[in-house]
Amino acid sequence: MPGLFKKGRSKEEIDRMKNIVETFIDKNMDPWRKALFYSDPDVKKILKRLYNEWEDSDYNGKPIDYANPNELEVLAKKALSAGLGDISRFQRELSRDMIGEDRRGR
Numbered sequence: 218m219p220g221l222f223k224k225g226r227s228k229e230e231i232d233r234m235k236n237i238v239e240t241f242i243d244k245n246m247d248p249w250r251k252a253l254f255y256s257d258p259d260v261k262k263i264l265k266r267l268y269n270e271w272e273d274s275d276y277n278g279k280p281i282d283y284a285n286p287n288e289l290e291v292l293a294k295k296a297l298s299a300g301l302g303d304i305s306r307f308q309r310e311l312s313r314d315m316i317g318e319d320r321r322g323r
Contacts, residue, residue, distance in 0.1 A: 241297060254296060263291060263292060
């Protein structure tokens with residue numbers, strides 16, 4: 218998704234990225250899409266930092282308000298991918314992990 222967001226991070230662009238995460242993940246009723254997003258290692262790392270900072274600020278605002286523009290861009294791209302992409306591969310992988318299937322045995 219190169220070139221999806223402008224490099225000059227205006228307030229409008231930042232609000233747009235926050236809105237993408239909110240729309241495609243927070244408001245999405247599909248638990249598979251939420252699981253895909255929240256299980257991503259990059260998302261986990263960013264969210265850990267955001268929640269720590271949010272807690273340190275006595276829970277003012279929302280955790281996403283503490284994201285820098287680069288973090289927001291990562292979250293927005295991952296949200297679009299999870300919200301619009303094909304989740305069947307993720308479902309299969311998670312199902313295999315749950316039943317303990319050895320992938321080498323295919």
